[in-house]
Amino acid sequence: EIVLTQSPATLSLSPGERATLSCRASQSVSSYLAWYQQKPGQAPRLLIYDASNRATGIPARFSGSGSGTDFTLTISSLEPEDFAIYYCQQRSNWPPITFGQGTRLEIK
Amino acid sequence: EVQLLESGGGLVQPGGSLRLSCAASGFTFKNYAMTWVRQAPGKGLQWVSAISDVGSRTYYADSVRGRFTISRDNSKGTLYLQMNSLRADDTAVYYCAKPFYSGSGSHFDYWGLGTLVTVSS
Numbered sequence A: 001e002i003v004l005t006q007s008p009a010t011l012s013l014s015p016g017e018r019a020t021l022s023c024r025a026s027q028s029v030s031s032y033l034a035w036y037q038q039k040p041g042q043a044p045r046l047l048i049y050d051a052s053n054r055a056t057g058i059p060a061r062f063s064g065s066g067s068g069t070d071f072t073l074t075i076s077s078l079e080p081e082d083f084a085i086y087y088c089q090q091r092s093n094w095p096p097i098t099f100g101q102g103t104r105l106e107i108k
Numbered sequence B: 001e002v003q004l005l006e007s008g009g010g011l012v013q014p015g016g017s018l019r020l021s022c023a024a025s026g027f028t029f030k031n032y033a034m035t036w037v038r039q040a041p042g043k044g045l046q047w048v049s050a051i052s053d054v055g056s057r058t059y060y061a062d063s064v065r066g067r068f069t070i071s072r073d074n075s076k077g078t079l080y081l082q083m084n085s086l087r088a089d090d091t092a093v094y095y096c097a098k099p100f101y102s103g104s105g106s107h108f109d110y111w112g113l114g115t116l117v118t119v120s121s
Helices: none
Strands: A004-007 A010-013 A018-025 A033-038 A045-049 A064-065 A070-075 A084-089 A103-107 B003-009 B010-012 B020-026 B034-039 B045-051 B058-060 B067-075 B078-083 B093-098 B110-111 B117-121
Touching: A004 A084, A010 A018, A018 A033, A018 A084, A018 A103, A033 A064, A045 A064, A045 B110, A070 A084, A070 B078, A103 B010, B003 B093, B020 B034, B020 B093, B034 B110, B045 B067, B045 B078, B058 B067
Parallel strands: A010 A103, B010 B117
Antiparallel strands: A004 A018, A018 A070, A033 A045, A033 A084, A064 A070, A084 A103, B003 B020, B020 B078, B034 B045, B034 B093, B045 B058, B067 B078, B093 B110, B093 B117
């Protein structure tokens, strides 16, 4: 099973700042990694698929990069609605499909 | 518009059973594998099970294999999860999810609102 480790667990930033979230895989997942945003009481929302492709309707301030074992989600300038929990997910070696434990992005 | 609507959750005693349903619309259901993902209260996301487009192949997390059964009825556009021998650690919101790619091993571009399963005496 591929383990995804996200860091930091919590990130405290202010609106307008740049956010950098990390996801590290226990073995290579090539580019088969996605990022999701989840707000309280809501289902996850796909942001980025296959490491660097924005899903439909996702603002350009969200970008993904990386391949192999190290991946980054960057939010270039935080908007108030971006404060949420972010998860990474791999589809390279499954079953099982696995998710990271999440990074909570909170307002400083 | 793609819609996924889960139902069937509720309170059940340890050792009991529940059957979850997910009614899909807005896309050609029979062309897509489908997946169940769960989230325990205050915890992260856990993949539970997947089924191929025609239902011939099924996949399970180790934690549910032998207790849960995934199935689908393409004529009704509905996905199911039969859950037996339920345990307290099965308590979670259960989401059905549509894959971004049509196959079983995919990312997920649409999710239902989820249905809460609580296992407690």
